[in-house]
Amino acid sequence: MELVVINIIDGLVTGLLLFMLSSGLTLIFSMMGVLNFAHASFYMLGAYFAYQISSITGFWMGLLIAPVIVGVGGALVERYGLRRVHQFGHVPELIFTFGLALLIEELVQFFWGKNQMAYESPETLQFAAFAIGGNSVPAYKVFMIFISVGIFLGLLYVLTRTRVGMVIQAALSYPRTVEALGHNVPLVFMGVFGVGTALAGVAGVIAGPVLGTFPGMAVVLGSIVFVTIVIGGLGSLWGALVASLLIGWLTTFAASYNVEFETILKFFGMEKPEIMSESALRDIWTLTLPQIGPILPYILMILILVFRPNGLFGKRDA
Amino acid sequence: MQRFTKIVAAGIVTTSMSVMAGFADTVRIAFVDPLSGPFATTGTNGLAEYEFAAEELVNKKGGVLGGKQFEIVAFDNKMSGKESLIQVQVAIDQGIKFIAQGNSSGIAHAITDAVNKHNRRNPDNRVLFLNYSAVDPALTNEKCNFWHFRFDANADIKMDALTDVMAQNSDLKKVYLIGQDYSFGKAVADAAVRDLTAKRPDVEIVGNELHPIGKVKDFTPYARKIIASGADAMITGNWGADMVGLGKAVIEAGFTGPIYTYYAASNGITRTFGEAGKGSIYLVAEGLQNPPVSERMSTYVDAFNAKYPDHDISQARITNVVEMLAKAIDEAGSDTDVVAIANALEGMTHDSIWGGKVFMRPQDHQAIQNVHVGVHTDEDMRHPLDNSTFGILGTNTVEMAGAESETTCKMDRP
C-alpha cells in the first residue's frame, strides 16, 4: 500500500514533467500543423543553459533565465528556419525539425562535451520532504510538482482569460478562420513556438538535476513526448494532460511491480516447458513487467491509432 | 589484369584508403571504439590512455625490436557493430595487425567473430584482437578463439572477488540484484546468484531483475521497489547513464546500504555522485589507484592527468595491454607474425604497473590478475577522479582472482 502511494507521487512528477513538454508541442502542432521533432532538444538546451548559468549565479537565476533564452532561440528558429521551410510543405517541415534535433545534439556535444554535467538541485531543497515506509520523497520533487502545476494553471489562465489566449484557442480548432480574421498569424506562430519551446526549456531546467544532464537526454525523452500527444489527441491541451499523467503512472507502476509473465501464461492454461533453454518462447516465459514497461506507451499508441485515430481527446484527424 | 589493377589503384585510389598505408617503421595498433556519439566519453578516454601508455611505456623506452615505435591509430566505430566491422576491415587493409577494442561486449562478440573468420579466410594476413574491456564471460568460454586476448577480469571473476568481500560482511541479510537487460547484465546476475548462494546461503536475494538498457528515463520506481524490498545491499553491473541514474535515484530515495558496482567511476560518474555517494558506492576492478602501490604508479597517473586533465585512467589494464604486447613482439622477434606473438602472449607473466602480476592464461586467453574492491570517497584520496575531490579507495584485494576458475573454452590452434 505504501508503495502504491509513493508510486502515485512519483508517477505524478513524471507525468507533470511530460506535460510541460507535451503541452508546448501540442500547442505548436495545433497552430502550425508542425510535429516538432526538435522539441525535446529544446528541453535539453534548457537543462544545459541552466547548468551553465547556475554554475555562475546559482540555481534560481538559471530557472528564470534559461527558459527565456530557450524561448528566444525557439522563436528565432521559427522565424529564420521553419518559416522558410513552411512553403515547401509539411514533410520538409517535419524533416527540418528532425535535422534540427540532430544538429542541436551535436552542438551540445560540441560545446559541453559528451559527459554528464554535474547539474545539481539547489542546496536549499536537498533534503527529504517526507518518507513513506522508508521511501523518502526529496523536497525537490515536491517543488517540481508545484512548479508544474503552477505552469499549468498559468497556461490555463492565459489560454482562457486573455485575448491572446482566445486567438490561440480559436486557432486550435479553426486555424484558417483565425488567419482570415486578420490576426498577425506569423507573429502568433512565432510567439507560440517561442512559448512552446520555453515551456520545454523550463521542463529541462527542473528535470536536469533529477534525470541527468547529458547529450542523450533529448533522445531518451523525444519520442515519448510524441507518443503522449498522439495518445491525448493532437491539438488537445486536456488530452496532453491526461495522456501525460497516464503515461507517467503507467511507466512508474509497470517499473515497480515485478509481475512475471509466467503467472500470466499459466493463468491462460499454458504449460511451462520442461527444458527452458530449448524452448523458442523461453524469453516470453522469463519476461517481467518492468522489462516491457518502457514500450507500453508505444503499444498503447498503436492501439489508440488503430481504433481511435484522433486520440483520446482529439477532434482533428491526426 | 592484376598488374593493371594495381597501377590504376595506385593512381586513383582516394586518399582515405591509401594515405595511411605507408608507415612500415611503426607497430600500429588499431583502436576501434566509439569516438563520437553518446558513448564517446569512454572511447576518447580509452584512446588517451592508449596513447599515453604507448608513449610512456614503450616509445620513451626505445620501442620494440630495437627501435620500432608504437603508434595508436584511432578508428571511430560509433558504437555500432556494423561500423566496427568496417573499421576493422579498413585497419586490416592498412596492414595493421593488432585490433584493440573494449566498449560493449556486443561489439566484442562481433569483432572476435569477424577476426576469427578473417584469419581463417586469409591465413597470410592474420590479425590479433586485444580485448581490453569487454567482460562477457562467453568471450573466453564458448566463444573463445586463438586470436582473442582479454586483459580485463571477466564478469564472473569480478563477481567472485566481489562476493568474497561481501561474504565477510556479517550484517548482510538481503541483497537486491539489478542490471541492464543484455548478455553482460545477465552474466552479472547469474554470477551473483551462483556465488552468493555458494558463499553465503543465509543471505536472501530479495530481487533479481533486468531493466531495458539505455531506455529508462527515471529510475525512481526501481529505487522505490528496492527500498520496499528491505534490501540492505545491492549489486549492479550498470554503466554509463544507467549507472548514474540508478545510483542517484536509489540514494535519493533513502537507500543507505552499500551499492556494489562494476563501473561507477570516472567519465562524469564520480563527480555526479559526489558527496551523496560517499561511502555507499563500491566498485570492483583491477588496478585501483588509491592507495598508490608505488611511486612509479603515482608518477604515471600524475603525468597522465597533467596531460589529459579531462580524462582519467579509468581502464588501468590498458598499460598491461601495451606492455605485454611489446614484450610479446620482442619475444617473437617479429611484429607481423601474429601466431608467434600470440604464442608469446599465452602464458606470459607480467609485473603490472598497478602492482601484482598479470598472467595470461593459455587455456582461454583470460588475464588473471589482482582484483580489488574499492569505495567511493574523498578521504585519503591521492588520485581523485573527474577533477573532483572524490575517487575510489581500495578496501579489499583478491590476489590473482579467478586463477582456478573453470573455462569451457576449446581452443583451435593454428
Add this chain to the structure above:
Amino acid sequence: MNSSNSEKASLPQRNEFWKLVFPWVLTALFLLFLPVIFASNSALTIMNQMAITIIFALAYNMLLGQGGMLSFGHAVYMGVGGFMCVHVMNYVEINSAPLSLPFLPIFGGLFGLGLATLVGTFSTRSAGTVFAMISLGVGELIAACSLIIVAFFGGEEGVSADRTYMRPFFEIEFFTQIEVYYLTSVWLLISALLMYLFSRTPIGRMANAVRDNPERAEFLGYSARWVRYYSFCASGFFCGIAGALFAINFEILTEENLNLATSGSILLVTFLGGVGVFFGPIIGAVLFTLLQTVLGLYTELWQLYLGALFLATVMFFPQGFAGVLVSHAPAARNGRLGSLFIPYVKMAAPSAVCLWSVAGLAELLFHARHAALGEEEMVYFGINMLSTSVIPWTVFGGLAVISFGICRTVAPSVLEAWDKAITPKGMAQ
C-alpha cells in the same frame, strides 16, 4: 492482350526501349569495372555498404517519394529480413540444406514482405501523421523486442552466421570480398531495376496519384488504402533484400539494424538525395556512406557537419541533390548549360573557401575546448597550427567573412545567369 499490343507497337518504341535500357547497361558495366579502381578490401566493404544503403533508400523512397508515406521505423523491415537470413544461413550450415548464397536475398525479401503485409494491414489505413506515428511505434516495439526476445534476435550482441558454409555456387564459396561485391552488385542492379519498373506499373502510378490526392484517387476506382498497402508491401520486400545483403556482407545482425537511429538515417539519406526523382536516393546513399565512413576518419565533428549539411539541404534545396540536378534540365534543353559554368565557378570558389574556413573555426574551437592540456598543435588539411594562437583564428575568421562577402556580391549575377539559362531561347529578351 498486353503482349500483342506491345508487339505491334514495337517499332516506334524501339528507340524508347533503348533509351530505357541504356542507363542500366551502363550502370552494369560501371559496377563491373569499379573494383578495378577500388581494389582494396575496405574499399569493397564500403562499396558493398553503399549498395545496401542504395537498395534500402530506394525501397524507402517507394514510400516517401512515390507513395507520400513518411515512415520513422523502416529499419525493422530490413532488419527482420536480415535476421531471418542469418537464421537461414545457420540452418543451412547445420542441416547442410541445398541452398547457395546468391539466392539468400530472395528469402530476405520474402521475410521483409511478410512483416510488411502484417504491419501494413493496420498502418496504411491513412497516410500522414497516423502512418508516421504507427511506424514509429512499431519500430520502437520491434527494436525493444530485439533485446527482450533473445532466442531470435540474440539480445545486444545479435546473431551471427558464416556465409561460406552455404552450398558453393559454381564453385564460388564467397571467401573473398570481391566475390561478395559482385554478388551484392548483381542484387543491387536487380533490385534497382525492379523498383524502377515498379514505378511504371499501374500500382506504381497510382501510388503517385494517391500521394498527390488520395481522395481523387478514390473517385477513380482505387482504394487509397490498398494502393498504400501494396506499395508498403513492395517496399518491405526490397528492404528485406537489403537486409539479406547486409547479412551476407557483415555476417551479423544486431539491435542496431532495427533501432530508430537507423530508421532516422535512412530518412536523411533519402531526403538528402532527393525524394522527387527515382535516382535521388542513390546519390543520397553514396554521399552519406562516404561522409560517414570517410569523413569519420578525419574529424570527430563529422556528425556536426552532417547535421548542418542536412539542415541546409532542407532549407535551401528541399528537392535534394537530385532535385538540383534535375532543375538543370530546362537549361540543358535550351542548350545553355554551358553558360552556367562560369557563374558557378565564381560562386563555388568563395563558397568553398567560406565553408573551409568556417569548418576550420569549428575545428579550432573544438580543439581548444576538448584537446588534452598542453596539446596545442592540431592539423587541418595538412596545415599545422596552434589552437591557442591568435593567428589561425584571425586567418579563418577573416577568410570566412571575406569569402562570405564575395558570395553575397556574386550571388545576384549567378541568379541572373540562372534565370537566363532556364528561359527558352525564343522567349529571351
Add this chain to the structure above:
Amino acid sequence: MSAALKLEGLTKSFGKTAVIMGVDLEIAKGERHAIIGPNGAGKSTLFNLITGRFPQSSGAVYLHGRNLLGLAPYQINRLGLSRSFQITNIFLRMSVFENVRCALLWSKGYKYSFWHMVGRARDLSEGAEAILEDINLIERRDAPAGMLSYAEQRALEIGITIAGGADVIMLDEPTAGMSHSETEYIVGLIRKVSENKTLVMVEHDMGVVFGLADRISVLVYGEIIATGTPEEVRANPKVQEAYLGTALEAEH
C-alpha cells in the same frame, strides 16, 4: 425504363443541424439532370452523399437499382458512377497525360497490377490521347497539371471524370469561376462527353443549366421543391418564389 440513379428519403445531419431533409429523386438513363438551388441549399452535400464521400443519416441511394449503402467511393466508382469536384481536384504534380492515364487504369482492367508496364500498354496511351483530344488538351500533354490555367484545369477535371467510362457522370459546378468564353468551351465539352450517358450536375449559371439539362431539380433548404423540364421549373410558382425569381433577376 429503370432509373440510373434513384434517391429515397435521403437525409443528412451534421450534429443537430439537418442539411438534407428527405430527398426523393429519380434520374433516368441518358438523362441530363441539373440540380439548382440557392447557396447553402445542400447541393454539394447531396453530391457527397450520392458518391459516398459522406455517409447518409438515413434513406438510400440506388445506382442502377443497387443500394449504395456502406460502399466506399472507390466501390461506387467501380459500379459506374464518376464525379468531378467543385474545387479543382486533380493530381497537381503529375503531367496532364498521367492524370488522364491514371483515371483510365481501373476501367481498363489493370487493377492493382504490378506486372504491366503502363508505358507499354497501348490501350492506355491511346485511350488517354483520345480523351486529351476530346478535352482539347493534347497540346499540353506533358505539362504538369499544376501549371495549367484554371479553365484548363477544369477541363482536365472533366476529362479525368469521364475517362473511366462511367455511365453516370456527376459534375459539381463545372463552370464555377469561369469567364464567358471559357464557360462556352466547357459547356460544349460537357455536351460532347455526356452523349449517351447519364449526367447529373450542380450549377449556378442558369444559362448553362437551361441550355444543357433535360430536367431540373430545385433544392432549397435540403428539400427538393420541384422537379421537371426547364419549362416546367421555370413556370413553377414555388420555384419562382423561393429562388428562381431572384436568380433570374440577378442574371439580367
